[in-house]
Amino acid sequence: xxxxxxxxxxxxxxxxxxxxxxxxxxxxxxxxxxxxxxxxxxxxxxxxxxxxxxxxxxxxxxxxxxxxxxxxxxxxxxxxxxxxxxxxxxxxxxxxxxxxxxxxxxxxxxxxxxxxxxxxxxxxxxxxxxxxxxxxxxxxxxxxxxxxxxxxxxxxxxxxxxxxxxxxxxxxxxxxxxxxxxxxxxxxxxxxxxxxxxxxxxxxxxxxxxxxxxxxxxxxxxxxxxxxxxxxxxxxxxxxxxxxxxxxxxxxxxxxxxxxxxxxxxxxxxxxxxxxxxxxxxxxxxxxxxxxxxxxxxxxxxxxxxxxxxxxxxxxxxxxxxxxxxxxxxxxxxxxxxxxxxxxxxxxxxxxxxxxxxxxxxxxxxxxxxxxxxxxxxxxxxxxxxx
Numbered sequence: 001x002x003x004x005x006x007x008x009x010x011x012x013x014x015x016x017x018x019x020x021x022x023x024x025x026x027x028x029x030x031x032x033x034x035x036x037x038x039x040x041x042x043x044x045x046x047x048x049x050x051x052x053x054x055x056x057x058x059x060x061x062x063x064x065x066x067x068x069x070x071x072x073x074x075x076x077x078x079x080x081x082x083x084x085x086x087x088x089x090x091x092x093x094x095x096x097x098x099x100x101x102x103x104x105x106x107x108x109x110x111x112x113x114x115x116x117x118x119x120x121x122x123x124x125x126x127x128x129x130x131x132x133x134x135x136x137x138x139x140x141x142x143x144x145x146x147x148x149x150x151x152x153x154x155x156x157x158x159x160x161x162x163x164x165x166x167x168x169x170x171x172x173x174x175x176x177x178x179x180x181x182x183x184x185x186x187x188x189x190x191x192x193x194x195x196x197x198x199x200x201x202x203x204x205x206x207x208x209x210x211x212x213x214x215x216x217x218x219x220x221x222x223x224x225x226x227x228x229x230x231x232x233x234x235x236x237x238x239x240x241x242x243x244x245x246x247x248x249x250x251x252x253x254x255x256x257x258x259x260x261x262x263x264x265x266x267x268x269x270x271x272x273x274x275x276x277x278x279x280x281x282x283x284x285x286x287x288x289x290x291x292x293x294x295x296x297x298x299x300x301x302x303x304x305x306x307x308x309x310x311x312x313x314x315x316x317x318x319x320x321x322x323x324x325x326x327x328x329x330x331x332x333x334x335x336x337x338x339x340x341x342x343x344x345x346x347x348x349x350x351x352x353x354x355x356x357x358x359x360x361x362x363x364x365x366x367x368x369x370x371x372x373x374x375x376x377x378x379x380x381x382x383x384x385x386x387x
Contacts, residue, residue: 009291010226010281011062014273015300016293018055020336022304025049026311027332033322041325051269053121053194054202056300058270060125061149061206062213064132069142069214078137086133092301093126099305106314114185117175121304124194127179128203131196135204146211153204153267157260160198164189165252191257198263205267209274222278230275237268292340299343307339 028045036042064085071081099122104111135152139145163169164181168189178184182193189195209229212218218225244261255262280286287294296303309315318331 009287009294010274010278011059011066012294012297013281013286013291014055014277015059015297016291016295017273017277017297018052018059019296019300019303019339020293021048021055022052023307023311023335023339024332025052026307027335028325028328030311030316030320031318031323031328031331032325033320036323036325036328037321039325050266053124053199054266054270055273056121057125057128057199057202058206058209058267060129061132061203061208062210064129064136064203065145065207065210065214068136068145069211078140082133082137085136086130089126089129089131089133091126092129093123095301095305096120096122096126103308103313106309117178118184119178119182119193119195121194122301123179124196124199125203127196128200131200132203132207135207142211142215146208149204149208149211153201153208154260156196156201156204157198157263160201160260160263161250161252161254161258163197164254164258165250189257198258201263202267202270205270209271223282226275226278229271233268233271233273233275235268236271237265240264240268292336295340295343295347299346302346303339303343306342307335310335310338 024045025048028042029049032042068081068085071084076084100116100118100120104113104116107115131152132149135148136145139148160181168183169177169180172180174183174185178193179195181189181197182191182195183189184193213222213225213229215225240261243264244255244259253259277286281294310317312320317334318327323331
């Protein structure tokens with residue numbers, strides 16, 4: 001049986017890969033200027049940018065399955081699991097709102113107040129986690145969870161094209177409709193936002209994959225399970241290409257933004273990455289000593305939050321829209337190194353909040369307070385920490 005930490009390592013490696021792809025997409029998009037923006041290099045860079053958001057959402061689903069499965073194994077009640085996971089989703093959603101406030105304040109006097117209601121990736125992850133918490137409460141077994149998650153993922157993907165066009169819920173206020181289709185303040189949905197349709201489908205696809213990887217057979221045969229995931233991903237990718245060539249069901253067909261076929265292709269790529277990531281971490285150099293990607297994956301929320309301002313924001317380390325490819329690449333290397341160092345600092349202090357607070361209280365001469373947690377509460381916290 002493989003070491004359980006091995007499973008965590010390859011998931012963290014995938015999160016780190018998503019961070020790296022995100023960094024390069026943002027850096028080249030923000031900094032390249034002139035002729036550099038018309039090169040094939042820039043085109044490939046932006047194509048790589050289609051993967052980070054699906055990866056983050058997919059891995060949120062995988063981790064959600066891992067946490068739910070572990071809490072069930074430790075005897076935590078179904079209601080407490082649901083409340084805990086929904087609260088965690090609400091926390092991420094709250095972080096998304098705070099991030100928008102930060103960007104609005106730092107963007108003054110140019111940022112419009114409507115930017116406060118933009119639907120960003122953190123909003124999508126938080127909402128998806130809350131929806132997954134509700135879905136997992138409705139079912140009690142891995143098999144039922146897997147089937148329900150797959151059905152929801154397919155349903156969201158299938159409903160996306162009409163909700164972006166003919167069935168657009170214009171009767172909602174724009175800031176609510178934006179969570180459905182990303183319309184924001186415009187007449188039509190914006191592809192650079194992250195509404196529930198289609199983005200939550202990636203989280204539910206990850207939830208289904210996660211419960212499959214948590215099955216008794218998969219835990220005992222993880223190499224075979226991830227290999228099968230890779231084969232299934234290749235099959236989905238091929239099937240999506242075939243279906244794209246057939247007559248379509250929708251009056252308005254936009255392959256790159258709303259098509260269920262493109263969703264299927266990207267899920268196929270994600271499953272292939274699962275296979276490659278596990279192989280890289282188990283048999284390759286993915287865990288040979290220090291791994292920057294695994295390290296980034298352990299603090300992906302923090303590095304996402306921080307890097308944005310130094311790439312797109314007021315404190316950008318390079319002048320925007322004016323750099324050559326070599327200079328932008330140097331900037332990317334600086335951002336990557338800084339975010340790895342920030343991640344190291346975060347992981348070294350993670351879980352030591354009580355210890356640090358106790359030290360501060362002692363130095364201030366204050367009396368320490370002892371808080372006793374229930375066994376169920378301790379199990380919940382351990383499950384989230386191990387995910």
